Amino acid sequence: MSATFTISLDEFLLRRTTFAAQMQNNSVAIIFANTEVTRSNDTEYHFCQDKNFFYLTGFNEPDGILVIAKVKGEVSTTLFSLPKDPHHEVWHGRRLGQALATESLGVDACFSVDDIDTHMPDILNGMHAVYYSFSGNQGVAAKIQGWLDDVRVRARQGFVAPTALLDAKPIIHEQRLIKSSQEIAVMQAASEISGKAHQRAMTACKTFQFEYQIEAEMLHEFAINGARFAAYNSIVAGGDNGNILHYTANDMALKQGDLLLIDAGAELNGYAADITRTFPVNGTFTDPQKTIYNLVLAAQQLAIDAIKPGASFAELNTKVNTFLTHGLVDLGILQGDLQTLLDENMVKKYFIHGLGHWLGLDVHDVGDYGIGEDGKQHRPFEPGMVMTIEPGIYIPLDADVDEKWRGIAIRIEDNVLVTESGCQNLTINAPKSVEDIEQLMGS
Template sequence: MFDGAFKSLPTKPKAISKDSYRERQQRFLSQYDVGDLIIVSSLPEATRSNDVHYPYRSSSDMLYMCGWSDPEATLLFYHDEGKWVTHLFVQPKDTLMEIWEGRRPGVEGALKDWPVNQASPSDELIDYLEQLLEDAVRVHVRTGINTLIDSIVMQAVEKRDRKRQHFGTGPISIEDPSRRIAEMRLRKSEEEIEQMRYAAEVSSKAHALAMAASKDGIHEFQIQSIIEGFFVYGGTSGWAYPSIVGCGENATILHYTVNNAPCQSDEIILIDAGAEYEGYAADITRSWPIGGSFSEAQREIYEIVLEAQEKAIDACRVGNPYNMPHEVACRTLAEGLIRLGIITQSLEQALDFETGDLRKWYMHNTGHWLGLDVHDVGTYKPDGTPRLLEAGMVLTVEPGLYFGAWRPDVDCPERYANIGIRIEDDVLVTEGDPDVLTASCPKTIADIERIVGSL
């Protein structure tokens, strides 16, 4: 029976503390030196239509470095009198703007409540930056985010040719700091994990609620509204990425987001949806029969994907290469399809990346890093070799099988026509067993059959 997602919301975690941000900044800055100027920009606002903006979401690096989530912000790190200064430029207090668009912390609020030493109004940024650039030796900025900053930095580098010749000042190089930030973001702190756990919990309950509400004739968008409504109800900022809600043959389209078809009880619905909390994403996929009971054919495919997923989760252990879950999942999927006679190649043939038949039915990877970005940052193969998993890394595990009967490129077996199954959980690597952040989301056939349609 459905135990009522509304009755049992998880407790919200404590916000990430100022001290933690400062510790993070120190760890980041310890990799730099006198003469380094580091610029972290927020993303610009994007227009949706006349006078209407898309809901604002800052750059993940800005969120990671200081937690400032409002637009028009820039964070500078530079040396002053032998010490690092963290200087945040923000939208100033402005009563008229605040009447229309909402309250602003302003410069005073930034200084008081955010982990920075200095704060200034955003309209003073350019003058200030130009001054700093006179003395900076190396500028660290990710270009392409704030084009005005890019052009000022470029000008400073060009100008220094003349000035440097006379005075020996001005920047001589531009580097991208985002790789160093990415290395840090890849390993989550306890506090970050608590935010992620909350996003995962709310998302798990949203999927359970959608299962309970499933019934013959319901439309994909109606189920979408239940899921996304619950994300908001749970106090998250909403979806972390557009929800994929596909029934019947739509379940075989990996990034289907039209979500406008009616659902029939004998069809499988595949939902890939996750909430964002304090900037952190959850990413869950579940697949279930709208009518609440798996057909024999649906059950056969589901069991293979579930077995592959559970084995892949078990491979998320310290010291394993990041791609081991994928290898394990592929092997299990291929074995299953050979058992069912869907693949007639040998196991080794089936797994061949170029000529193997597994790729006809499983054409994506088994996971990705998860964090402030749903496809989170962090190099998978530093120095060309697969990264080894460490405690604190979070990754998704999401094998699937897709039998699109509409596809002209394959001969889809009639028995499995338009079955699309993906099962995705969010997994924290620990010193011990893998910690599945989305474990409360129903996944076994028995649990799913119990809950679907029970609302």
């Protein structure tokens, strides 16, 4: 599956062209790949490429550097990458090298990263501005400054150093926010794989007794469908553990009568899915569990139904917070004057996180939310945006509420694409109605 749902070379070329169109004339953009991180002694963590570098190149080797130069409107791209090394490749795997990079990646030139200090003064000479990612990575900033210093010391030779340093991230992040048809196809595939994994988790509860065993079932389903890694650390939280938002210990025994909250998604060719489902370990909701569950589900559907071009997270949050406030008051979980509870946003005592976030190459993907002076996210939705919608209600065991509600933690999360006329739920194959869950788990 992963071999089918890929991004074409033409799209990477278009991404670089679109990025360069936003650059000033006589400027250079320098985009760094990630480097490998040691896990233990001489072994490394699974390599995860810098998402901005990957977005512009599709190149998944460490330590590369992409240089985009724009001079008098003409754009050229140069890649610096690790050289071929037969000894290293025998031990650690093949490298693309420089000879194949121009054709495979569509760059104008490729040199060994070992030679970059030789080339950069000539590339930077006479340029006005340098774009790079302002990320707090002091190593990147130091390299940029070192190359600028190399240009400055050649002033007697007529070299002129750039005088402006500009952040490349806002340009790339705006591009990444609107997904292409190819990106949507990959994300749809990642979502379908993830949905199948959630189905598998529901049926696995009849066989296994620990949270980590359910996690293993999901990772297996990801991998056999071509998504070898999870997009983030999976949350498999039984009972009151679900009231820990980022619970990842996943080491407790499952208990009959408890709910199991699973927040897990696959990564496919760099793109993330992000699904949460909550279901009873024994396959049957209790009446209190069902009541809270259906309240959250109705709130989620209210939000999804409102997604269309021109809508915003601010509007969705108002709808959901108002709906959940009314629901919790009706159940006696929130008490007091309704209007005061709404004005003071008291629903956040039990719905303690945001309603959703952008989704793409990162799970919490990049892109401006249009946060106004009121702190709300006012950016209008546009076709091609992909987001999560994930309302939840969390009532820990020590909550000052009727005992029947205590220990309930419910989150329901789907991945939603904004279309020209409304939206499309990409994760619809993960069961989420009470009836569908109980039917699957009882089969």
